[in-house]
Amino acid sequence: MAEYKGLDGVTDKDFDPYFGIAKLDEQLKGIPSKKMVLISASPSVGNEVFGYQIIHKNITSDVKVLVFLNRTSPQSYLTDMKEYDFPANDNLFIIDAYSGITGIKSDETDHIRVINNPYDKEEVKTRVLKELENGYGLFVIDSFSLLADFFDFSFADSFMNDIKQKIINKDSAAVLLFTDWGYEKQNVDKIISNVNSTIEIKGIEKRVIFGQYFAVLKCDWIEENPTFSSVLFKAIKPGGIKVYFPKILVTGPTDAGKSSFIHSASKNAVSVDKLGGTIALDHGTVDFQGYRADLFGTPGQERFDPLLKMLGGEAIGVFLVVDSTKPEQFPRAVEMLRKTETYGLPVVVIANKADLNGSLKKEDIREKLHLDSAITLVQTVAEDLSKVDPNEPIKLKEEGVNEALSALFKQLT
Ligand SMILES: Nc1nc2c(ncn2[C@@H]2O[C@H](COP(=O)(O)OP(=O)(O)OP(=O)(O)O)[C@@H](O)[C@H]2O)c(=O)[nH]1
Ligand SMILES: [Mg+2]
Structure with a gap:
């Protein structure tokens, strides 16, 4: 069995025995x-x-x-x-x-x-x-x-x-x-x-x-x-005992990579998509470091905005996904967050498509989004691995996705 690592990187160093239970x-x-x-x-x-x-x-x-x-x-x-x-x-x-x-x-x-x-x-x-x-x-x-x-x-x-x-x-x-x-x-x-x-x-x-x-x-x-x-x-x-988050919302502008993030983070994700864009929602179950979470993704297109509030209901945390190469969409990202009416919930911002030329640096994204310094921003490459050139493995993929999960999960318990 893999060594237990908590979200804080707690490992089996200090004490034997361990609970083997997250949190x-x-x-x-x-x-x-x-x-x-x-x-x-x-x-x-x-x-x-x-x-x-x-x-x-x-x-x-x-x-x-x-x-x-x-x-x-x-x-x-x-x-x-x-x-x-x-x-x-x-x-x-x-x-x-x-x-x-x-x-x-x-x-x-x-x-x-x-x-x-x-x-x-x-x-x-x-x-x-x-x-x-x-x-x-x-x-x-x-x-x-x-x-x-x-x-x-x-x-x-x-x-x-x-x-x-x-x-x-x-x-x-x-x-x-x-x-x-x-x-x-x-x-x-x-x-x-x-x-x-x-x-x-x-x-x-x-x-x-x-x-x-x-x-x-x-x-x-x-x-x-x-x-x-x-x-x-x-x-x-x-699987045993998993700390459980019943609903985490994933939102952000069209094409930012919300569906891709959900698919990268979970094993069994489903998306209701048409012509490549989400038209209803995405859902995926994440198992990570002894935690289980159900992720719900929103569509990004404006015509679906009436869904945002409904999908945001009962969420306990939010991932806001933005495309790092498209600062012109950042105001839209903030607007969507507002429309989900999840104000006050823990939020982690995902700066996706960090692999693309022209992707902005973290500091620039923070500044352009007017992010409060308390909010975590994580760079990711969320694209489905099957679509990535196998000769050019993208290192940030797992790291970034895991870092994002870890950052939000920590705030949720
Ligand atoms: N290069 C690169 N492409 C990505 C990345 N993440 C997603 N993509 C691509 O970006 C496109 C849009 O990704 P989706 O995950 O469908 O975006 P979405 O936010 O769910 O889009 P909507 O549901 O229409 O709002 C797809 O072609 C993905 O393959 C990434 O990190 N890097
Ligand atoms: Mg989508």
Whole structure:
């Protein structure tokens, strides 16, 4: 797996283990050893994919991971992980505290340890603590709420303290997956007070769930509070947890390269075009550095201006695309931005066609567009690679498109 790089270029240098989840790694810089993280979900949303992704990130970075599993069988756990594109490898070890409950026989293997009687508190505790002696970089409990249900909160609490001691002695870290099924507040508060960090996962519910978000409730190893309060995400199969931006608008004058930009940035873009110009809209889904965004492109021709406001509705950010060789179109670009009624949203200006002779320098474009110094301007060559002469590879293409995505995504969370 490719090394995780956040938008800020955060890489796996400072800490092992990492979350492997955009935004969390950028802000919390992974999970330092000796720390315990609670991932607490409301019942309407699942937290298991967070577990899979954290595990996968670590086992593929050569961190040994132990999972205490009481939610399902190891076999279906591994199958489910794989469906999210998180296959197991030799660094993954499981303590099976599930099969014994169902009566299904489970054989010990090098990577699966079986608890014969999961109803026996002492056996559970002793086996886990003994196993942790072997030294794991990360210990995951899936699920901690089931454990509390199965026994009681006072056992869960004392077990948690034992685990804490053990991971401190062994320089490892722990992640506890927890679903709050409406437990007494004091029980939940106690668990939260015992961990170093709590990440909350919730749904946006209006009869149906139409969004899911996560938020950092607390974290004792970063000095400042994270700059985000909550982050929308999607759990994608395959792919896992992606920070999600439902609507980003791409606008700008005719022929500036809006459709080309959307096609360069996404894998599956569609355009409603006629004679080379967009007549309705473009749509493309972008997957970039753990982020997913839906881009919506407007037409550029004036006769379609009534569409601008409609397409701009509910957008959370804007790419304004201009042709770097056509300063005469810049007033039109500003006018279009106004017509989309997206005032106040983060904007990144894309100075496209930077490959052409006569393309203006960045400073000139800024000046001619009267750009506020706070607005990012990125030079791109957005043209579809299939149309480019293969003997003359255009270097700016990927770089520029990625720089633009990165600049806007940073402002959006
Ligand atoms: N040389 C060069 N050509 C480009 C670049 N980007 C786009 N083009 C070309 O410019 C033309 C217009 O690109 P589109 O992406 O269709 O422009 P648009 O902004 O969507 O146009 P409308 O939908 O009509 O407003 C096409 O022929 C593209 O191949 C670029 O970076 N460099
Ligand atoms: Mg177009």
